[in-house]
Amino acid sequence: MKQKKLFRELLLKWHYGENKRAMPWKGEKDAYKVWLSEIILQQTRVEQGWNYYEKFIQQYPTVIQLANAKDEAVFKLWEGLGYYTRCRNLLHTARVVRDNYNGRFPSDYNAILNLKGIGNYTAAAIASFCFNQPYAVVDGNVLRVLSRFFGIENPIDSTEGKKLFSKLAQECLDAAGPGEYNQSIMDFGATVCKPVPVCRQCPLQKNCIAFNTNKVGILPVKEKSIRKKERWFTYFVFSYKDKTFVQQRTAKDIWQNLYEFYLEETLTDPAWNHQKIKHWLHKKNIFPSKETVIIPAKKQVLTHQVIHGYFILIEPKTLPSALKGAWLSKKEIKHKAFPQFIHQFTGKTNLQLQFL
Numbered sequence: 001m002k003q004k005k006l007f008r009e010l011l012l013k014w015h016y017g018e019n020k021r022a023m024p025w026k027g028e029k030d031a032y033k034v035w036l037s038e039i040i041l042q043q044t045r046v047e048q049g050w051n052y053y054e055k056f057i058q059q060y061p062t063v064i065q066l067a068n069a070k071d072e073a074v075f076k077l078w079e080g081l082g083y084y085t086r087c088r089n090l091l092h093t094a095r096v097v098r099d100n101y102n103g104r105f106p107s108d109y110n111a112i113l114n115l116k117g118i119g120n121y122t123a124a125a126i127a128s129f130c131f132n133q134p135y136a137v138v139d140g141n142v143l144r145v146l147s148r149f150f151g152i153e154n155p156i157d158s159t160e161g162k163k164l165f166s167k168l169a170q171e172c173l174d175a176a177g178p179g180e181y182n183q184s185i186m187d188f189g190a191t192v193c194k195p196v197p198v199c200r201q202c203p204l205q206k207n208c209i210a211f212n213t214n215k216v217g218i219l220p221v222k223e224k225s226i227r228k229k230e231r232w233f234t235y236f237v238f239s240y241k242d243k244t245f246v247q248q249r250t251a252k253d254i255w256q257n258l259y260e261f262y263l264e265e266t267l268t269d270p271a272w273n274h275q276k277i278k279h280w281l282h283k284k285n286i287f288p289s290k291e292t293v294i295i296p297a298k299k300q301v302l303t304h305q306v307i308h309g310y311f312i313l314i315e316p317k318t319l320p321s322a323l324k325g326a327w328l329s330k331k332e333i334k335h336k337a338f339p340q341f342i343h344q345f346t347g348k349t350n351l352q353l354q355f356l
Contacts, residue, residue, distance in 0.1 A: 001171075003150070003207075004168075004171055004172045006207060007149055007150075007172055007204070007207070008172055008173075008174055010203055010207070011181070011184050011185060011188060011204070012180070012181065012184055013203070014184070014188065014192075014203050014204075015180065015181075015183070015184030015187070015188070018203070019184065019187050019188075019191075021187045021190065023037075023046060023050065024037075024050065024053060024054060024057075025037035025053060026183065028130075029129065030130070031104075031105035031107075031126050031130040031131075032062060032063040032066075032097075032105060033057065034125060034126050034129050034130055035118070035122065035126055036053065036056055036057070036066075036090075037049070037053050038122045038125050038126070039086050039089070039117060039122070040052050040053050040056070040086075042083070042086055042122075043082065043083045043303065044081055044082075044083075048081070049081070052077075052081055055077060056077060060074075062103070063094050063097050063098065064094075064098050064103040066090070066091070066094040067091075067094040067095045067097065067098035067099075067103075068098075069091075071091060071257070072335070072336070074087060074090070074091055075257060075258065075337040076335060076336070076337045078337065079258075079337040079338065079343075080340055080343065082302070082339075082340055083303075084254075084255060084256060084257065084258060085117075085256070086117060088256070088257065089117025090117065092116045092117070093115045093116050093117055096116070097115070105126065105130070107127075107130075107133075109123055109124070109127040109133055109135055112126050112127060120138065120166075121137050121138060121139050124136060124138070124182070125137050125182065128178035128179045128181075129179040129182070129183070130179075132177075132178060132179060133178065134173055134175040134178045135170075135173075135178065136166075136169035136172070136173040136178070136181075136182065137169070137185075137186060138165060138166055138169045140189070141185070141186050141188075141189025141193075142165075142169060142185050142186065142189060143165055143220055144189050144193055144195070144219075144220050145185055145188055146165055146168055146169060146172070147165070147210070147219045147220035147221070148193060148209070148210035148211070148215075148216060148219045148220070149193075149204055149208050149209065149210070150168065150209060151209025151210055151213060151215065151219070152164070152165070152168075152220075153215075153219065153221050154221070155220075155221045155222055155223035155224075156221065156222060157222050157224050158223045161223075172185075197216060199211055199216060228302075228304055228306050229304060229305045229306070230305075230306050230308065231265065231305055231306070231308070232265065232267070232268060232270060232307075232308050232309055233263055233264075233265055233297070233307055233308070233309035233310075233341070234263070234265075234266065234270060234309050234310045234311075234312060235261040235262065235263055235297075235309065235310070235312070235342065236261060236262040236263075236264065236312050236314055237262075237311055237312065237314065238261070238262060238286075238314050238315075238316060238320065238323065239313070239315050240315065240316055240319055240320075240327065242329060243327040243328060243329055244327070244330075244333060245262055245320075245323050245325055245326070246261060246325055246326055246333060247259070247260060247261075247263075247324070247326070248260075248325075254302065254305065254307075254339075255339040255341075257337075258337050258338055258339050259333075259336040259338050260338065260339065260342060261342070262323060262325070264280075269308065270310070272310055272312065273294075274291065274292065274294070277292050277294070277312060281314070284320065284322045285321070285322060286314070286316050286322065287316060287317050287318075288314050288315060288316055288317070289315050289316065292312055292313060292314050293312065293313040294310060294311075294312050295310065295311045295312070295313070295345065296309075296310055297309040297310055297311055297341065297344070297345055298344045298345070300340065300341045300344070307341055309341075311345050
């Protein structure tokens with residue numbers, strides 16, 4: 001218990017004396033704003049999420065305004081952040097708060113936890129920051145700090161490890177000021193006890209077991225490694241009389257509800273050439289008015305998947321009847337949300353696609 005008390009005291013001393021990490025939601029007591037920032041920062045770096053947070057707050061200053069927004073407008077604002085399930089959950093929860101809680105987030109931890117898209121970490125953040133409730137946050141930064149300082153070699157992703165670290169995090173918590181303590185350990189992990197730490201600047205160094213036993217480089221320990229699924233997406237970009245063919249992804253897969261060009265997915269690299277494309281188009285009774293353009297896509301690495309592929313630009317002689325979707329003008333497409341995989345392509349071409 002002495003070691004935990006010492007850890008808490010040293011951490012809070014650093015927080016109040018040296019922690020200069022600035023973020024627009026830091027110190028915020030409005031549960032809507034804390035919730036919004038935490039949802040954005042799931043799977044997103046602070047540097048990237050910062051601008052999105054400010055755009056959302058400007059566009060939708062309250063949870064009721066977000067709840068009343070059109071889905072398509074919110075997805076467009078979210079565009080580029082990825083992991084779009086977060087956006088769907090964002091809208092769902094905003095409407096539950098509007099309809100079931102009169103537009104005010106519940107203050108009870110368990111009630112917060114029951115809201116869609118909110119897990120233990122986010123519930124603890126909202127409960128401690130906004131309602132001063134004694135719930136410890138446990139994320140990657142927290143796990144790293146605790147594992148190193150206390151010299152714990154149990155895998156952080158094992159069942160036993162999760163229980164151990166959750167219990168330890170709760171025991172280290174400052175019950176009198178849980179919000180400030182949670183902020184301090186999160187910031188400490190993000191700025192000092194990073195994956196590659198700056199031990200020479202660490203005020204906890206003298207008492208850190210990992211530092212004193214030369215185990216900083218091996219802690220925390222992970223039991224599992226993620227094997228990423230490889231997928232090949234070929235987008236056929238059909239343009240006809242100043243309109244481009246798009247379709248919406250409706251299946252429960254990555255990028256659900258976003259828009260894309262005509263997609264052909266294959267298990268392996270299709271290694272497209274002009275002869276192969278000509279044969280593929282002929283089977284669909286599509287005849288191009290000029291030679292097609294083949295552009296290899298920049299791969300996109302997701303948490304569990306790696307997306308490879310191609311963009312093939314085609315101008316058909318007549319409107320293809322085989323395509324089931326929508327033919328939209330540049331102005332119409334501008335209001336649709338597209339995945340980052342497509343934006344990486346459109347941002348580097350001048351092939352009538354700069355409107356995306």
